[in-house]
Amino acid sequence: MADIAVELDERAGIQQFLETLASEELALASMPLNRFVASRVKRLLPKAAELIELRLGGACAIVCRRHGRSLTSIEGMLDRSTTWPYEDGDPGEFYYQRYAHPAGAAAEQALGELEGGHALLFPSGAGATTALLLAFLEPGKTVALAQDAYYGTGVLMRSLERWGLKLVEFDQTGPPPEGADLVWVESPSNPLLTLPDLAAAVAQPAPVVVDATASTPVYLRALEQGANFILHSATKFLGGHSDVLLGAVVSRDRGAYERLLEFRGRTGIVAAPDAAWLLGRSLQTLDVRMERHTASARELARRLDAHEAVEQVRYPGFGGLMSFDVAGGAEAARRVETSVRTITNATSLGGTHSLLETRARWEGDRVPENLVRLSVGLEDVELLWADLEQALG
Numbered sequence: 001m002a003d004i005a006v007e008l009d010e011r012a013g014i015q016q017f018l019e020t021l022a023s024e025e026l027a028l029a030s031m032p033l034n035r036f037v038a039s040r041v042k043r044l045l046p047k048a049a050e051l052i053e054l055r056l057g058g059a060c061a062i063v064c065r066r067h068g069r070s071l072t073s074i075e076g077m078l079d080r081s082t083t084w085p086y087e088d089g090d091p092g093e094f095y096y097q098r099y100a101h102p103a104g105a106a107a108e109q110a111l112g113e114l115e116g117g118h119a120l121l122f123p124s125g126a127g128a129t130t131a132l133l134l135a136f137l138e139p140g141k142t143v144a145l146a147q148d149a150y151y152g153t154g155v156l157m158r159s160l161e162r163w164g165l166k167l168v169e170f171d172q173t174g175p176p177p178e179g180a181d182l183v184w185v186e187s188p189s190n191p192l193l194t195l196p197d198l199a200a201a202v203a204q205p206a207p208v209v210v211d212a213t214a215s216t217p218v219y220l221r222a223l224e225q226g227a228n229f230i231l232h233s234a235t236k237f238l239g240g241h242s243d244v245l246l247g248a249v250v251s252r253d254r255g256a257y258e259r260l261l262e263f264r265g266r267t268g269i270v271a272a273p274d275a276a277w278l279l280g281r282s283l284q285t286l287d288v289r290m291e292r293h294t295a296s297a298r299e300l301a302r303r304l305d306a307h308e309a310v311e312q313v314r315y316p317g318f319g320g321l322m323s324f325d326v327a328g329g330a331e332a333a334r335r336v337e338t339s340v341r342t343i344t345n346a347t348s349l350g351g352t353h354s355l356l357e358t359r360a361r362w363e364g365d366r367v368p369e370n371l372v373r374l375s376v377g378l379e380d381v382e383l384l385w386a387d388l389e390q391a392l393g
Contacts, residue, residue, distance in 0.1 A: 078103055078277045099265040103276040108248075110283045111238070114217040115230055117250040118257035120264060121271035121279070125213065125233025128247030129156055132209065132229060135263040136256075137182060139164025144180035146172035148192040149211065150233075151363045153184070175200035186211040187220055190349075191323040191359050191373040193314040202226030213237065213350075214321045218290040223252045234279055236350030237320065240289050244278040246271055289352075289378065293320030296384065297376040303385055309392040311370070320376040321349055323359070326392070330369040333358045337372060339391035342383050349375030354384055 082097045094100055104121050112119035122128035133156075137143065145154055147169035157167045170176055173194055176183045183206050185196035190213070201208045202225065209229045210222035216237045222230050232238055234246035251257040264270055301315040304324050309332070315322040326333040336356075337345045343354040347362075354377035360369045376384065 078273060080273050097273070098268055098270050101273050101276070103273040103280065104271055107276045107280040107283070110280060111217075111232075111234075111248055112250060114283065114286070115223060115250040116217075116221055117223045117230065117252050118254060119248055119250045120257065120260055121234070121276055122247040122249070122264065122269050123271050123275070124245050125231070125235060125247040126152060126156055127269045128231055128233075128249050129153060131260060131264055131267065131269045132231065132249055133157070133160060133165065133182075134267075135260050136207065137165060140166070141181040142166040142168060142179060143182045143184055144168050144170055144176045144206075145184045146170065146186050146189060146194075146196060148172070148189040148194055148366075149184065149186040150190045150213075151366065153186075153211070172196040172201075176204055176206075178204070180204075180206045182207055182209065184209045184211070186213075187215050187222070188316045188319070188321070190214060190321065191314075191367060191371065193316050193321065193323060195316055198222065198225050198227070214319050216286060216290055216319070218287055219318045223250065228252050228256065235348070237290065237293070238282060238286065238350075239279055240282045240286070240350060240352065241278070242348065242351035242353065244275045244282070246275050246279055290319065292378050293376055294318050296320070296378075296381040297322055299381050300374070300376060300384060300388065304388065307389075307392055321373070322376065323371050323373045325368050326370045326372055328370070330358070330360065333370040333372050335393075336391045339393075340387050341390075342379065342387040343374075343391075349373070351375070351377060353377045354379060 079102045081094075081101070084092065084094045084096075086092065086095065093105075094102060108119040108121055111121075122131055133143065141164075143157060143165065145157060145167060149172075154167070154169070157165060161167060168177055168180065172185045172189070174197055176185075183201050183204065185198070185201055185208065187196050187198070187210055188194060196210070198208075198210070207228040208226070209231055210220070210227045211231045211233075212220050212222055213231070213233045213236050216232075228251070230250040232248040232250075234248045235244060238248070239246060249260060251260060297315060297320050298317070301313050301322055304310045304322075305313045309327050311325040311327050313322065313324045326336050337358050340356055343356045345357060346355045347357055348355060355375040357373055359367050359371050359373050
């Protein structure tokens with residue numbers, strides 16, 4: 001029974017601790033602190049006690065569903081239980097975390113509604129990709145991958161070639177090759193920002209996967225256009241705060257969803273409650289964040305395109321992802337990425353803070369040596385432009 005969450009009411013002990021803390025001077029007079037600040041600290045402590053009282057009181061609601069209440073009674077709460085009691089001798093909606101848990105179910109429902117399908121979460125985008133490939137393909141089957149899709153997707157697929165997977169790459173701006181058992185496109189591609197001919201992709205008989213990490217359902221609902229699956233690295237724009245590692249697959253058909261759900265449970269490629277809870281938080285602000293990403297990125301793309309130190313700008317017109325080639329080759333691009341101050345020189349994308357890096361270090365000659373990828377965050381666009389302008393010289 002060690003794994004079963006129980007109601008531990010420690011409010012009295014915490015309250016006593018906080019009252020003691022609030023009654024002490026904490027040697028404020030001897031500290032190099034302004035007395036005004038010190039007085040504010042003392043006045044805030046009772047409010048902190050009140051807040052903790054509220055949170056602990058809410059924590060009691062976690063066990064409510066074990067006593068017959070519905071899932072809505074724990075909306076917003078985080079349940080980390082790994083196992084739940086049976087209901088009248090039978091497993092209920094949640095019985096073992098590897099198969100499902102409340103935070104994951106809530107986030108999956110929200111994402112599924114946004115995409116118009118059935119969503120499942122995985123511990124990363126790569127985990128979601130792996131599960132999708134293994135659940136629906138077998139040795140000897142062929143996947144046709146967009147040649148400029150995220151490089152990690154191709155690396156993963158090539159690692160499965162020794163298990164019998166066959167990989168062919170194609171230009172996603174045209175039709176996929178004939179004979180594929182699964183077609184995989186990315187809209188837009190990362191970091192070359194091409195858009196797939198989705199109509200041509202869905203016209204052929206094989207199932208179609210659309211990696212919509214950079215589009216999000218705000219700008220693309222691919223299931224409505226005939227795709228069978230949508231894949232997200234939810235770490236990026238869906239999560240949106242650079243604090244959650246997650247992947248997601250949204251299926252158009254219920255049968256495909258159930259097959260993937262069973263595979264996820266058997267293999268244990270399951271997302272943890274904490275990450276799922278954070279995704280649920282983030283989805284509530286997805287629309288407004290994507291609008292801000294887009295507005296700033298459009299303006300930066302326009303200014304970069306006019307800058308004499310920039311050879312080419314790639315931007316599809318929506319979202320917060322773009323790339324540009326710096327005049328002067330690899331060394332010039334390196335100077336740009338090491339000269340930014342407001343923007344962070346780091347990998348990944350889709351967060352509130354802008355990130356920039358050269359990509360040849362990871363992708364080699366599949367991208368130009370002077371290509372810089374920029375993930376536009378939510379900062380003031382004038383601050384971002386001032387930083388880019390000084391870095392470009």
